[in-house]
Amino acid sequence: MLSSRLNFPLEQAGKLRQALTHRSFSATHNERLEFLGDSVLNLCISGWLMQRLPDASEGELSRTRANLVCEASLHRIALELALPSLLLLGEGERKTGGAQRASILADAVEALIGVVYLEQGFEAVQRLVLRLFGTVDLSATAKAKAKDPKTSLQEWLQGKKMALPLYHLDEVRGVEHQQEFIVSCSIPALQLQAQGIGTSRKTAERMAAAAVLDLLMKKGKKA
Known part of the structure; x- marks a missing residue:
């Protein structure tokens, strides 16, 4: 289950549902959560890179963060979490392939991060982000x-x-x-x-x- 993969309590299923809800499906959609999750994710990744790359310059850190916190990496994470089958989309969006659209899936990942931050706090969401991004190669080649x-x-x-x-x-x-x-x-x-x-x-x-x-x-x- 998604909640177990995120280490998220089942009693918050309503919040999880909102995080997976596209605006085409309901007025109670995930855009505000996505806005919050984007900021939280950038903070978590910034702190992680400061530890992992102690000799990197500000420019190198910024570029590496931009490479990590991008649509492509969030799309990959969404696929790993099997989000396409869980998204709540309006009929039109569903028929035009919205469940596979990288931008929609990336937004859903950020919305999930926003939910975990609201319900469990920064330490919990930081652990989640490290689980999701922890296997990323930060070698000289990746930088x-x-x-x-x-x-x-x-x-x-x-x-x-x-x-x-x-x-x-x-x-x-x-x-x-x-x-x-x-x-x-x-x-x-x-x-x-x-x-x-x-x-x-x-x-x-x-x-x-x-x-x-x-x-x-x-x-x-x-x-």
Whole structure:
């Protein structure tokens, strides 16, 4: 159950329900909780990075935090928590694939963090955030990626005297004011390709570049 994975008492099921409620479903939706959760999450991650990266500069800390607290990482966490099957969406949003939309899922994760903060306090929500983000690689490679995924990938390829990556807009989903862009990033010479999803083409390209960097790390290449 979600409550057990979050270590959240069952008697607060009403609050959990609100955190998973999109505005298309009910007037009692999760946007205020998401607003709070976003701030709490940034504070938790800031404190964690101060401990984990004692020699990092303010700029490095800011970039690493931005890389962690982003739509892509929150979307991954939402999938790990199986949130798509738990979201409460209006009929129209459900029919257009809202349960799989990265932005909606990321907002739900932040709303859940907001609920835990309100009901159990900062220490409890800090433990939750560390469980959700604790396995993230903060090696020198990961910090380099935090500088900016597109720039880091380009610099890595140039250092190897290889052609720059190719970006392709694969799909645009959703209505005009709530669009979601899907972009692929490929390195033909290495036969590598990955997709990124974002609320703008630029963000999707960054997410795709980050995904390719992840593939390079897994292959044991130092980006």
